[in-house]
Amino acid sequence: MRHIVSALTLAIACSSALAEAPTASKALPLDALTSRISADSLRGHLSFLSSDLLEGRGTPSRGVDLAAEYIAAQFRRAGLEAAGDDGYFQSANWQFAQRKDGDVALTITAGGKTMSLPANGASGNFVDPVSLAATPAVFMSWQAALDDSGAANGKVLVVPAPAISGAAAQLQSKLKSTPALIVMIDRERRHSRGAGGWLIDPAQPVNKSAPPVVLLHAADAAAALEAGGAATVAANVVAPEIKPVKLRNVIGVLRGSDPALKNTYVMLSAHYDHLGIRDGEIFNGANDDGSGTVSVLEIAAAMAAQKERPRRSIVFIALFGEELGLLGSRYYARNPVFPLKDTVANLNLEQVGRTDDSEGAQVNSATMTGYDYSTIGATLQRAGRQTGVRFYKHPVNSDRYFARSDNQALADAGVPAHTLCVAFGFPDYHGKDDTWDKIDYDNMARVNRMVAVALRDIANNRVAPSWTNVPNAAKYLDASRALKAAK
Numbered sequence: 001m002r003h004i005v006s007a008l009t010l011a012i013a014c015s016s017a018l019a020e021a022p023t024a025s026k027a028l029p030l031d032a033l034t035s036r037i038s039a040d041s042l043r044g045h046l047s048f049l050s051s052d053l054l055e056g057r058g059t060p061s062r063g064v065d066l067a068a069e070y071i072a073a074q075f076r077r078a079g080l081e082a083a084g085d086d087g088y089f090q091s092a093n094w095q096f097a098q099r100k101d102g103d104v105a106l107t108i109t110a111g112g113k114t115m116s117l118p119a120n121g122a123s124g125n126f127v128d129p130v131s132l133a134a135t136p137a138v139f140m141s142w143q144a145a146l147d148d149s150g151a152a153n154g155k156v157l158v159v160p161a162p163a164i165s166g167a168a169a170q171l172q173s174k175l176k177s178t179p180a181l182i183v184m185i186d187r188e189r190r191h192s193r194g195a196g197g198w199l200i201d202p203a204q205p206v207n208k209s210a211p212p213v214v215l216l217h218a219a220d221a222a223a224a225l226e227a228g229g230a231a232t233v234a235a236n237v238v239a240p241e242i243k244p245v246k247l248r249n250v251i252g253v254l255r256g257s258d259p260a261l262k263n264t265y266v267m268l269s270a271h272y273d274h275l276g277i278r279d280g281e282i283f284n285g286a287n288d289d290g291s292g293t294v295s296v297l298e299i300a301a302a303m304a305a306q307k308e309r310p311r312r313s314i315v316f317i318a319l320f321g322e323e324l325g326l327l328g329s330r331y332y333a334r335n336p337v338f339p340l341k342d343t344v345a346n347l348n349l350e351q352v353g354r355t356d357d358s359e360g361a362q363v364n365s366a367t368m369t370g371y372d373y374s375t376i377g378a379t380l381q382r383a384g385r386q387t388g389v390r391f392y393k394h395p396v397n398s399d400r401y402f403a404r405s406d407n408q409a410l411a412d413a414g415v416p417a418h419t420l421c422v423a424f425g426f427p428d429y430h431g432k433d434d435t436w437d438k439i440d441y442d443n444m445a446r447v448n449r450m451v452a453v454a455l456r457d458i459a460n461n462r463v464a465p466s467w468t469n470v471p472n473a474a475k476y477l478d479a480s481r482a483l484k485a486a487k
């Protein structure tokens with residue numbers, strides 16, 4: 001009985017604590033912490049980080065390296081302790097592979113016609129060279145290819161590319177047949193890294209036995225193969241040029257004051273990379289996620305300036321490579337600087353600058369993925385009331401986006417981790433006009449104050465945040481139990 005009672009009490013407590021205010025309450029007077037957060041300071045940081053000079057902070061690029069240096073300099077200015085292997089930098093020593101146009105050459109014979117592709121008609125994100133004479137090709141749907149037990153053996157398997165990330169690796173790992181080569185039809189270049197090349201994490205095992213996957217972008221050749229008649233494909237793929245590349249998470253820590261709790265960590269994160277230059281256009285990425293990055297800088301400076309340190313330590317981290325698949329947060333989760341078992345919470349900031357949400361203006365309000373998955377929601381609710389920000393649950397995106405941003409890796413490890421944002425969708429999302437002049441800095445300052453108050457509360461609270469018992473949080477609750485048990 002008691003058991004049921006306590007579960008019920010928790011559910012009621014959670015639901016009443018998370019009862020949403022229809023409108024933002026009046027903010028309380030600023031205090032020593034919240035008064036240190038200023039719209040002008042945020043504007044100053046963002047106008048530099050998302051300036052054309054940094055060329056959209058693509059990975060890898062000179063622009064993203066400049067951004068990393070700037071962030072480290074701001075952590076240094078705030079007096080944070082450097083927590084990387086190279087000052088504030090946690091270095092990932094990876095490789096960058098690049099092919100020139102024409103390095104992937106296919107000759108296709110179908111319908112009695114032979115066609116060679118234009119220079120950038122195909123690409124391939126694999127290292128080993130390929131030299132394949134004209135070989136019979138077989139066209140299959142994605143599912144038919146997965147179900148096939150041998151019809152494609154020794155042939156060229158042609159499949160349409162599905163709209164899922166990592167499709168090539170998925171197909172390679174699930175195939176039962178052994179084709180000589182896979183040609184994935186990708187007219188929209190969804191899967192190609194373009195002329196820009198691709199990153200290789202040397203720590204990740206390479207499936208050497210899998211057939212290479214060539215991405216076919218040329219529409220006429222694709223149509224000829226999709227026709228399904230007798231066809232052959234010959235391939236000549238040159239090995240790419242491979243260069244070492246250093247990717248950096250930028251990490252600073254504000255050590256806690258409590259003898260015991262200072263060895264536990266509250267993490268505030270945001271990704272500092274964006275899309276770089278595409279088709280000659282700079283994608284400045286002011287809201288995505290320059291806004292989150294400058295918020296980390298501003299909140300770090302404000303908290304470090306306080307006379308009193310919070311009990312727990314606070315880790316401020318700017319992450320690399322989010323746009324290429326959450327690379328920096330996944331790298332950190334595999335190589336944590338601070339033990340994950342002692343990391344009590346992660347709040348990741350995404351798109352906190354624009355209020356012109358595609359679903360309607362979002363002023364004085366903020367939301368979070370996995371809104372009711374942990375007790376962090378209630379803490380933000382309280383902080384929102386204090387700072388005049390309505391903290392609400394998005395009916396769809398709270399669940400939909402939970403595992404699609406940089407909180408995911410730590411959540412999977414069991415750390416209560418969420419992504420907070422103002423607008424999930426905005427007109428210039430992943431467009432060339434996501435510029436710093438469109439940011440609502442006063443609103444962003446208010447949201448920053450809410451986040452700072454919540455961080456302080458978590459860092460001073462002797463009770464660490466925990467996952468709730470809502471069904472969608474079950475796997476994270478299990479992971480956190482395993483994490484604690486691993487002590």
Ligand SMILES: [Zn+2]
Nearest residue numbers: 288289322350
């Ligand atoms: Zn983003």
